[in-house]
Amino acid sequence: MNFNSFNLHPSIMSSIEKLGYIKPTPIQEQAIPVALEGRDIIGLAQTGTGKTAAFALPILQRLQGGPRGKLRALVVSPTRELAEQTSEVINELGAACGIKCITVFGGVNMEQQVRNLHRRPEVVVACPGRLLDHLYRGSISLSDMEILVIDEADRMLDMGFLPDIKHILACIMHKHQTMLFSATMPDNIKDLAEHIMHQPVTVRVDRSLPPKSVSHALYPVPQHLKAGLLIEILSKTKTDSVLVFTRTKYRAERLTQQLLSYGHKVTSLQGNLSQARRQTAITGFRKGSIKILVATDIAARGLDILSISHVINFDMPESAEDYIHRIGRTGRVDNSGDAFTFVTHEDNTKIRALERILGAPLQRLKVDGFDYSKTAPEKPVGRPANNIRPRRAAIFSR
Secondary structure: OOHHHHOOOHHHHHHHHHHOOOOOOHHHHHHHHHHHOOOOEEEEEOOOOOHHHHHHHHHHHHHOOOOOOOOOEEEEOOOHHHHHHHHHHHHHHOHHHOOOEEEEOOOOOHHHHHHHHOOOOOEEEEOHHHHHHHHHHOOOOOOOOOEEEEOOHHHHHHOOOHHHHHHHHHOOOOOOEEEEEEOOOOHHHHHHHHHHOOOOEEEEEOOOOOOOOEEEEEEEOOHHHHHHHHHHHHHHOOOOEEEEEOOOHHHHHHHHHHHHHOOOOEEEEOOOOOHHHHHHHHHHHHHOOOOEEEEOHHHOOOOOOOOEEEEEEOOOOOOHHHHHHHHOOOOOOOOOEEEEEEEOHHHHHHHHHHHHHHOOOOOEOOOOOOOOOOOOOOOOOOOOOOOOOOHHHHHHOO
16 A cells, blocks of 8 residues: 555645655554544554654645635644644645644743734644643634544643643534544543544554564663663664663753763753753754753653664663653664663562563673672761751651
8 A cells, every 4th residue: 555545635645755755654554544534533553653644644635625724623742842743744744735733832932822823723733731721811712623633642641631631622512523542542541532532443553562673672780880881881882863761850961961971962851941952952863963862751752753773761661651652762664773771670570561561571681891790889978967958858848
């Protein structure tokens, strides 16, 4: 099958050809024909499988034949980064047919977004909180909306957006097509789908399995030696670009500074950064001026960069699903990739759960020449100065 099989409008096909799309991915092959019929869809697919185009192309096909200057399609995304990338794909695919798409998310000036909305786009890609802000102030109206997409639904709920999603849905009183895409299908997603969708068609691709193009390896190491091991691996491994995941924002920043001190071209991506700094980090990483991106799970989904050769879990993710989302950043499309995970004795339960899903034990590796026997530095002992209150005490005294 090729994209000609979908009988898309010539202007859309010209954009597809210009972007070099040749053969639909499995999720596109299954979802696009159903979506073109106007039916509700539940799409289950891991990251990196091409699901953005799976809903973008049906949206463009429907919108190119109707009125312009009205908000007719809404895509709800969990993160700013995913919203930006989704909007970019829609604008590229819709360039020849003149359909406009803008993004709406927090952390940036709201008035600029209002001015963008006055340009009367046909598609808006939005994060839930800022979308509600616009709905409440009247700068966005959903009265003409024909298609609703809830992207990365499981991540949306993990981030606590379920109440916001319900408030958004309460603003949509008329009949419309709904497409819900998710990597996994936990009970809360099933409940949401039952309440908002009408006889949805479920399409499923490689449910809960990581990409087959990724090689996995575990590196057992004491917590205090992780940074040293990472530096050693980077010095001995041929890489293109490397995405390193940490559990906390503080650790991401600290590790970034350590890597900078060793001369690496590295930056961080975490929730405390301004939108401008986050976008600068992603742009530098995508263009290759930054070779290592140290990130929290904010980057686990939607970071669409084909050249990531290695994902390194500096900290073991909390669940097997999070592991799959993280390593989905490498081995995309026709590329191969490597996933290295640093593990301690405390991670044994998580490792067993992951191996059950993968159906095979993961390889344990050690780096030749690295000294695993170094002891952790002693922590300073003593009471804090009289004018310094322990952090926990400060928290509980408020």
